[in-house]
Amino acid sequence: MVRENILARLADPKTLFLEKLWLAIWLEVDLWEDRNPPNLGDHELKKLMRHIPANLQPTWSARNSQRGKHGKTGDDEVFKFEFKTKLLGFEMTYFVKGYFFDKGNCHGVCIQSFREVSRVKISFRVK
Amino acid sequence: MDCNHIIITKKMVKIDYFGLTFSAKMEVCEACKAYLWNTDSKEKLNLWLSEQKKTNRDRFVVQASLSNTAKECLDEVSKDYPGIQTSALIRAMTFIFLHFMEKPETAEMFEMVTGSEIYESFAKQEKHIVKIQFSSSGMMDLHSWSKILQIKIPKIVEEAVYRITSFHVESDPKLKAFWETQISPQISLVLKSVA
Numbered sequence: 001m002v003r004e005n006i007l008a009r010l011a012d013p014k015t016l017f018l019e020k021l022w023l024a025i026w027l028e029v030d031l032w033e034d035r036n037p038p039n040l041g042d043h044e045l046k047k048l049m050r051h052i053p054a055n056l057q058p059t060w061s062a063r064n065s066q067r068g069k070h071g072k073t074g075d076d077e078v079f080k081f082e083f084k085t086k087l088l089g090f091e092m093t094y095f096v097k098g099y100f101f102d103k104g105n106c107h108g109v110c111i112q113s114f115r116e117v118s119r120v121k122i123s124f125r126v127k
Numbered sequence: 128m129d130c131n132h133i134i135i136t137k138k139m140v141k142i143d144y145f146g147l148t149f150s151a152k153m154e155v156c157e158a159c160k161a162y163l164w165n166t167d168s169k170e171k172l173n174l175w176l177s178e179q180k181k182t183n184r185d186r187f188v189v190q191a192s193l194s195n196t197a198k199e200c201l202d203e204v205s206k207d208y209p210g211i212q213t214s215a216l217i218r219a220m221t222f223i224f225l226h227f228m229e230k231p232e233t234a235e236m237f238e239m240v241t242g243s244e245i246y247e248s249f250a251k252q253e254k255h256i257v258k259i260q261f262s263s264s265g266m267m268d269l270h271s272w273s274k275i276l277q278i279k280i281p282k283i284v285e286e287a288v289y290r291i292t293s294f295h296v297e298s299d300p301k302l303k304a305f306w307e308t309q310i311s312p313q314i315s316l317v318l319k320s321v322a
Binding site: 029030032051086 | 133
């Protein structure tokens with residue numbers, strides 16, 4: 001998909017949240033890594049994007065900080081959501097928090113938090 | 128718990144990538160010590176990786192430890208790809224394994240195969256060291272999955288070989304079909320693309 005088409009999809013209010021997040025991540029992503037508790041990076045987020053349910057509805061709240069490259073121009077609201085996935089015998093739950101930028105001209109996303117919040121051992125059997 | 132990164136300063140950050148240290152000036156949150164990956168810092172990392180691939184090639188070699196049965200299975204699988212070296216086959220298997228892990232429906236197939244006798248036998252035998260060279264993007268993929276799965280890079284390569292070769296000998300119709308329609312054609316494709 002060419003950049004102009006992606007920008008059009010990002011500007012369309014009918015675009016579902018997950019598609020908007022997916023497209024914004026592939027255009028430009030700022031991500032805060034290795035915080036306490038530890039954040040994963042944007043490479044990891046891209047690898048787990050398909051594990052996020054397509055019908056996901058995030059919660060929204062007012063953004064507190066205006067610092068950083070996109071702090072002043074980004075959306076006024078931050079999104080938050082959790083998703084679960086199963087990999088190599090574990091069920092993991094991840095937390096994601098961030099905001100799109102710029103307001104009225106979306107071309108990227110700042111991920112303030114992306115971290116694993118729980119990991120539970122599970123077992124699979126063929127039969 | 129949810130830091131909003133309100134007070135930010137520019138600081139030198141050092142990050143370990145498979146035994147190599149990347150250092151760059153990055154924006155750092157004073158409160159939680161997180162550092163910001165943006166377009167600039169990612170470009171610096173990519174340049175650094177290209178340099179490292181030229182000067183520290185040994186760091187892009189993964190030493191995996193495979194069981195006798197896995198080696199025999201690899202020899203069997205390699206008969207389908209004449210002239211292909213074992214290391215190239217392992218690299219292709221690793222690439223495909225990681226590709227399938229990105230999708231939940233295929234990642235689940237790789238869970239199901241662990242119930243097989245052949246998979247369980249891999250853990251019990253004498254091991255042989257194999258060395259596999261990866262590209263910088265391949266190593267970054269392994270590094271990312273190592274963080275996600277919380278297992279070491281060689282273990283990911285071993286799991287890729289164990290699980291994929293288990294599919295090769297699987298008699299369960301669903302898993303056998305997955306080998307025939309998904310894994311085997313992908314191995315051919317990857318091996319052809321690098322040939």
